[in-house]
Structures are given as C-alpha cells and as structure tokens.
Amino acid sequence: MTEVELKLFVLAGICVTASTIGYLLSLVVKKVQLARLSTWILLGGFVFLALSLILIASHSTGWSNFGSRCFLSLYAWAISGIYLGMQIKTKTRVLGAFVAPLILLFIIAAAGQQSDKNLVPLPWQGWLTTLHLLLAIAGEALFVLAAAAGAMFIIQDNLLKHKKPGKMSRFLPSLGDLDRINQSGLLWGFVLLTFGMIAGALYAAFVWEGRWFSDPKIIWALATWVVYGFLLHQRLAIGWKGFRMAALSCVVFVLFFISALAIRFYLPTIHSFI
Amino acid sequence: MIILVGLNHRTAPLAVRERLFAGCEEEKNLLPEFLAIDGVAEVLFLSTCNRVEVVAVIDDNPETAEKLKKVLMKKGGLMDGEATCLYIYRDDEAIKHLFRVTASLDSLVMGEAQILGQVKDAYRQALAQNSSGVALNRLMHRAFRTAKRVRTETEIAANPVSVSFAAVELAKKVLGTLTGKKILVIGAGEMAELTGTHLIGNGAEDITVVNRSIVQAAAMAEKFHGRAAGLDNLDDILSCADIVISSTGAPSYIITESMIRRALSKRKNRLLFLIDIAVPRDIDPAVDNIENVYLYNIDNLQNIVDENIKNRRREALKAEKIVEEEVKLYSNWLKELEAVPTIISLRTKAEGIVRAEMEKAQGWINSMENADKEKIEALVKGIVNKILHAPVTALKEEKVEFDSPDIVAAVRQLFRLDD
Structure with a gap:
C-alpha cells in the first residue's frame, strides 16, 4: 500500500466512523436530519474507499497487492455502495443505523490486517x-x-x-x-x-x-x-x-x-x- | 405603531363570526376603506372562518384604532354589546399575536397548516394593492420566518390529532406508500367514510364498500368512485384488501380469526392493516396475534391521538419561546427604524456644515495640488464621521434597549436639527 492509498483508506475509515456515530445518535435523538447527514458522510467514505481500491488494483502488476485488507475493504465498499444506491430509491436513511456499524466492523477488521500479508x-x-x-x-x-x-x-x-x-x-x-x-x-x-x-x-x-x-x-x-x-x-x-x-x-x-x-x-x- | 384589531373563535361566538365573515366577504376588497382612515399608513386584512383581523401601521392617535374597530363592527353589523368580542393589540402584543396566528399557535386545532396559507394570501392581497410598506413588509416576513422556525424546530405539526388522520399515518407506517393500495370499508359510518377519504387523498386507489344494505354501500361507493358489495362476498374481498376499515353496528364479530387466516393464505401473507372503529367491535381481537396483521381499534387510535395532543402542547411551549425571540428581533428593528429620520437629519446637517466650510476655504484650498485637496477633504469627512459615530450608535442602542423618546428629542435639540 502506498502512502496515498493508505491516506485514502484512513480517510474512508474516519468517514465511516463518523457516519456510524451520526446514525446511532440519530436513533437516540430521533432526528432524521442527522441520519441524512450521516448518509452524506458515508458517501464520502465510499468514494475514498473506491479511490483507494482503484489505486491498488491499477498497479502495473495487476491486483497482486490484493490481500485480506483489500478484500475486507471491498466488503465495506460493496455494502456501502449497495446501501447508498438503494437510498436513491427508498429514502430509508435510518436503516443506516444498522448497516453503518457493520461497514465499520469490516473497516476495523481491514485496518487490523497487514497490507502485505495473505495476498x-x-x-x-x-x-x-x-x-x-x-x-x-x-x-x-x-x-x-x-x-x-x-x-x-x-x-x-x-x-x-x-x-x-x-x-x-x-x-x-x-x-x-x-x-x-x-x-x-x-x-x-x-x-x-x-x-x-x-x-x-x-x-x-x-x-x-x-x-x-x-x-x-x-x-x-x-x-x-x-x-x-x-x-x-x-x-x-x-x-x-x-x-x-x-x-x-x-x-x-x-x-x-x-x-x-x-x-x-x-x-x-x-x-x-x- | 403596529396595531392589530379583530376577533377569533375564542372571543366571539359562531353567530358573530359568521356575520362579520359574511359582511367582509360581501365587499371583496376592504383595504382601500381601511387606508382611507386618517392616520393609517399600512394595512393588511385577514379573514378566515375562525378569525377576522386587521393589522395596521398607524399614528399615535388613539382615535385611529377606534376607527378601525368601528369599520369592523359596521361590516359585521355588531351591536355595541358585542364590541367586547373585538380585541385591540398594540406594538409588541400585536406583533406577538400575529406571529402566534401565523405559526398556528392560536388556531382551533393547534399546529394546523392552513392558516399560514391564509395569512400569505392576505399579504399577497396587501402587496397587490400597495397597502403594505416598509414596516408591514418586514413584519410579515418575520411572521413567515417564525412560522417556518416553529414548524422545523418543534414537532407541533408532526403528529396527527384526529382519529382518521392517525389511522392514515398508521397505514403508512405499516404499508409504506399507499399508492395503489386497496381499501375495504365495512359499514357506512361517518368515521369510516372520513378515513376512506383521507386514505384516498394519500394515494390509495381501489376502494370497495361492503354493507348489509347494498343500497347504502352503493351510495358510499359512488362517492369514492369505488365498488359496492354485500356481506356475503366478504371472504373474497378480504383477500385482496390491504387496508380494512370496519364500523358497522353489528352486535358480534364480522371478521373472525379464521377469516383473516384464510385471507392471508390467499394473499401470500402480504401485510394487512385493520382499523376497527365500531363499538361493539367488528373484528375479533385475536386477529392481532396473527403474523403480518396489524389491528387497531377505536381506543388504540384515541390513545395515540391523546398522546399526540399532549405532545403538541409540550411543543407549543418551545414554539412560544421562538415567537418571543422573533418578536424581540422585529421590535428592535422597528425601534431602530424610528431613530432613522433623526440619524438622517444629523448626517445631512453635518454634511451641510462640511460643505459650507469647505466652500469658505476655497480660496487657499484651490492653491493646492489636486492630491492634497482630496486628502484634506477625506480628513474633514473622517473627523465628522468619527464624531457622529458615538451619538448615532447611542441613539440606536437607547431606542432598542429603553425605547426612549427622550434620547431622540435630546439629539434633535443638542444638534438643533429642527431649526
């Protein structure tokens, strides 16, 4: 993982953490505006994660750098992408309160892996x-x-x-x-x-x-x-x-x-x- | 000063409101009549079934308010004894009342949305006839802003406070969108009809009315452009319906647990919402134990409504605070506005002195380079502005904080502005 890829991954992690906190807080205070804001933050996380994964996959060696960290990130990316895509149609922002923690779980698991192991x-x-x-x-x-x-x-x-x-x-x-x-x-x-x-x-x-x-x-x-x-x-x-x-x-x-x-x-x- | 004259559902009985409403409606346009009164500078007229109110910017003469009141009394044919129905609010009280009305805090059903539209219409009419000026324009914009803040910052209008609306909200919570959903109405009660109307208003399309008397069923079905059917077909219709409203006078259950189980098996367990507003009940309460079936009876709905009314009262306290804040903001602006003519006179006088003195000094100023002339001019203006800054600020602050007319008089006298 290059420095840029790592920075993008960290940014994605920050966004997902912030959106998870936002979603969970929205459940406590029951304000849909907070859930809406968290959805936008999650979108930020999704974009950063996508950029990080694209950079890794576009190395000249193919995706030989793909290891556990990338696959776990890919899970997080896929879940956020599908959830966000669905939001365009159903506008059930609050569902993020249950989805975002799972995405965060994958991000944490990914962060716990060494990027050059299990390729x-x-x-x-x-x-x-x-x-x-x-x-x-x-x-x-x-x-x-x-x-x-x-x-x-x-x-x-x-x-x-x-x-x-x-x-x-x-x-x-x-x-x-x-x-x-x-x-x-x-x-x-x-x-x-x-x-x-x-x-x-x-x-x-x-x-x-x-x-x-x-x-x-x-x-x-x-x-x-x-x-x-x-x-x-x-x-x-x-x-x-x-x-x-x-x-x-x-x-x-x-x-x-x-x-x-x-x-x-x-x-x-x-x-x-x- | 701002003044508000009028009556509403709290101060006047229906008969008086009716008379005044009719009297005002007869003469479509009352604004010119109000404007023709001496001392009335700006005016807005609001007339709804629950209130008739005139908001005006008038002079300090106490007679002016009385004249406005008399016009209203004449329009409604009100006797002298009925004059107590009319209230007159002045300044902050008038502003507060208008803000409360616009934010629907003074409505019969607190939080209802209709009043805001009615106030906006009244304002549009005032604008069209140029009866609204600086003070009233700002007042109305503040009133709309207050209404918006109350709506977004409190939950005053968030939850329904009538049984039929509560039923519609629940139907949405169970089924999601109501578009294309099928409704079955059993019995021809008024409440069922009202709920059916609201459901259709929210997108439900297909309605079937079932009644012991097919004639009555057909009459109600016609109103909804739906179908009518007899009680014998209930089993078949149940399997197609998404929402069932029952309100018959039958002494025993019309819909039993086994009927719902059969219907559910035919409809492959799609969600079903049942509203039983009949007393005695039409639907066996055991139905509620079935998966994917949600049954609400009249007591359940009434409890929700009661809770929502309590909630609205709680939210109204928050709303009153917003109103207070906004009244203060407008009132401060208005007081500042009163100081404006004095500030303008002060500046004009100072500019006049500068101009005169500069002209006197033309002889030696003209011998200077252009750049130096400009510097001297800027210096003089700068000194004058600095000297004026303190009295102008003090004037505004004193007006806003203490609403003191003395300070205006003092400034006028000190600087000999009226000479």
Whole structure:
C-alpha cells in the first residue's frame, strides 16, 4: 500500500466512523436530519474507499497487492455502495443505523490486517477469479442489507403490534419498505452469489486439480447458497413474508457470519486471503 | 405603531363570526376603506372562518384604532354589546399575536397548516394593492420566518390529532406508500367514510364498500368512485384488501380469526392493516396475534391521538419561546427604524456644515495640488464621521434597549436639527 492509498483508506475509515456515530445518535435523538447527514458522510467514505481500491488494483502488476485488507475493504465498499444506491430509491436513511456499524466492523477488521500479508497467489489472478470475487462479495453484501432491514422490521413490528407508534416508530421506516428491501436483498444477493459461485467453480474446475470442493470455505458458500435459495423460494413461492422472513434473514445471517469467522481463523482454507 | 384589531373563535361566538365573515366577504376588497382612515399608513386584512383581523401601521392617535374597530363592527353589523368580542393589540402584543396566528399557535386545532396559507394570501392581497410598506413588509416576513422556525424546530405539526388522520399515518407506517393500495370499508359510518377519504387523498386507489344494505354501500361507493358489495362476498374481498376499515353496528364479530387466516393464505401473507372503529367491535381481537396483521381499534387510535395532543402542547411551549425571540428581533428593528429620520437629519446637517466650510476655504484650498485637496477633504469627512459615530450608535442602542423618546428629542435639540 502506498502512502496515498493508505491516506485514502484512513480517510474512508474516519468517514465511516463518523457516519456510524451520526446514525446511532440519530436513533437516540430521533432526528432524521442527522441520519441524512450521516448518509452524506458515508458517501464520502465510499468514494475514498473506491479511490483507494482503484489505486491498488491499477498497479502495473495487476491486483497482486490484493490481500485480506483489500478484500475486507471491498466488503465495506460493496455494502456501502449497495446501501447508498438503494437510498436513491427508498429514502430509508435510518436503516443506516444498522448497516453503518457493520461497514465499520469490516473497516476495523481491514485496518487490523497487514497490507502485505495473505495476498492472492499471483497465478490465480485473472478475469474469471475477479468476476468470482466481485460477484460473491456483492451477493453477500446484499444479504447483509436484507438482514439489517429484517432487524429493523422486527423492532418496528414490535412497536406497532404493542400499539406504541410513538417517536421511535415514526422515525423508523415503514414495514412495507423494510419488507421490500429484505426481498430485494435476498433476490439479488442470491442471483449475484449464484453467478459468482459459477465463475469460481469454472475457474477451479479448469485450473485446479485435486479435491478443491472439499475446502471449508467452498462448503460454507454452498451451504449459504442452499439456505438463501431456500429462503428465497419460501418467500416468493410459499409467501413467507414480513415478520417470519425478517427474523429468518437475521438468524441465517448471524449463523453464516459466525461460521465464516470460524473458518477463517480456525480451519485451513484456500480462501485464506479473505 | 403596529396595531392589530379583530376577533377569533375564542372571543366571539359562531353567530358573530359568521356575520362579520359574511359582511367582509360581501365587499371583496376592504383595504382601500381601511387606508382611507386618517392616520393609517399600512394595512393588511385577514379573514378566515375562525378569525377576522386587521393589522395596521398607524399614528399615535388613539382615535385611529377606534376607527378601525368601528369599520369592523359596521361590516359585521355588531351591536355595541358585542364590541367586547373585538380585541385591540398594540406594538409588541400585536406583533406577538400575529406571529402566534401565523405559526398556528392560536388556531382551533393547534399546529394546523392552513392558516399560514391564509395569512400569505392576505399579504399577497396587501402587496397587490400597495397597502403594505416598509414596516408591514418586514413584519410579515418575520411572521413567515417564525412560522417556518416553529414548524422545523418543534414537532407541533408532526403528529396527527384526529382519529382518521392517525389511522392514515398508521397505514403508512405499516404499508409504506399507499399508492395503489386497496381499501375495504365495512359499514357506512361517518368515521369510516372520513378515513376512506383521507386514505384516498394519500394515494390509495381501489376502494370497495361492503354493507348489509347494498343500497347504502352503493351510495358510499359512488362517492369514492369505488365498488359496492354485500356481506356475503366478504371472504373474497378480504383477500385482496390491504387496508380494512370496519364500523358497522353489528352486535358480534364480522371478521373472525379464521377469516383473516384464510385471507392471508390467499394473499401470500402480504401485510394487512385493520382499523376497527365500531363499538361493539367488528373484528375479533385475536386477529392481532396473527403474523403480518396489524389491528387497531377505536381506543388504540384515541390513545395515540391523546398522546399526540399532549405532545403538541409540550411543543407549543418551545414554539412560544421562538415567537418571543422573533418578536424581540422585529421590535428592535422597528425601534431602530424610528431613530432613522433623526440619524438622517444629523448626517445631512453635518454634511451641510462640511460643505459650507469647505466652500469658505476655497480660496487657499484651490492653491493646492489636486492630491492634497482630496486628502484634506477625506480628513474633514473622517473627523465628522468619527464624531457622529458615538451619538448615532447611542441613539440606536437607547431606542432598542429603553425605547426612549427622550434620547431622540435630546439629539434633535443638542444638534438643533429642527431649526
């Protein structure tokens, strides 16, 4: 990481931290203006992160510098990008209070990594693996958004069911909007993850030998794909909407998040760079 | 001085308000009549169903205010005994009253938005007829600014204070946008009709009215450009509706838990919002335990409204502080304005002295280089300005802080401004 790249990363970190504090404060004081301001600050973080990642990726050696720090930043970048993109359509600024802390978590994790460690092996790099990584990360970022919307749905549902539509309920987005965001997150997350996995599988099938599919991270990804596919099916075909789907997306997200961490730190995996 | 003469829903009974409103409406344009009164410099006339008020900039003659009052009494055909309905506010009190009215703190339903539009219309009319001048223009802009501050800095208008509006707000909280949402109205009660009207006003499109009497259902459906149906079709219609409003006089539940479960299974668990405003209740309360179904009865809605009214009262205290601040700002400006003629006279006099003395000294000044002449001129002007700075500042400050007429008189006498 050059000095400029590092500075951009630090600026992004400052923006994400400030927007997280702003969003959480907006929940306390229940002022939508504060959430709106935090959204703009998050946009700043998104731009800085994008510049930092573009600079790293545009080195003459290809993206051979991409290691854990970059991939974790890429997660943070994808989640912020998708959340901000969605804001153009739905204007549910307050949702940031649940999304921004997760972005901050990825930034902190990225900052904790040494930039020259856990790099993607040079021979693996190519357009198919780039596609694989980008699509898979974007897909997972969409699941994060679905879970955040689900968590907020549960709180709003609780307030409305208990006939307490006070300040907090007025401040949170409507159940209808949250349910729609949950559906979009699941649907597009699943589509992107599917293509991402196909790209990865194609690459592995042609280039690698041996039992690559027994890699813990690949088994984890397959399980994720199956479970989210099941949720999506139940949602679209059977009609598991609203509260049930909100609760399930949260539970499934937490389980996969914890298991991903466990694989990363305790099991040998060929995806150790993420 | 600023004066406000008028009556409102608090000081005058409906019959008096009606008479005055009608009298003023009859004669479309009252501004020339007010302006024709001796001592009235600027005037604005506000007439709504709850208040009739004249705001004017007048001289210090006490008769002028009485004349304005008499015009209003004549228009409304008010007897002498009814004169007590009319109030006269002067200076800060008048400014405060106008700011409170514009910010909807004096309205029947505190925080309602209509009054601001009505005051703006009245001001537009005054502008069109040139009945508004420096003082009134500034006053009205301050009033609009106050209203805006009250709206943005307090939550006075944030939450609905009627049952039907509260129901609409809840529907939005459950379903998000109401555009394209389907409404089912059961029974032909007035409250259901009102709520239906508000829902349609907020974007809901498709409305079906169900009633035991199909004739009554058809009559209400026609008002909404909707459909009418009998109670027998309730099961089918329920599965399509997003919002259900029920207000029948039925002695037992019309909508049961099993009906909602069936409807929900048909509509693939899409969110459903139910409003039961009937007493005895039309919808089985057990329905509320079903996932994705939100049931509110009349007590739930009334509790929300009561809470919102309490909240508005709390917010009104904040709003009153804003009004006080703005009144002070305007009042200070007005007092400064009163000192302006004296300040202008003082400056004119000083400039006259400078000019005369410079002319006297022309003989030796002319023998100088041009650059030196300019320097001398600048020096003299600089000295005069420095000398005048202290009395001018003191004049403004004394006017604003103590509203003292003595200081103006003192300055005029000291500098012999009236000679």
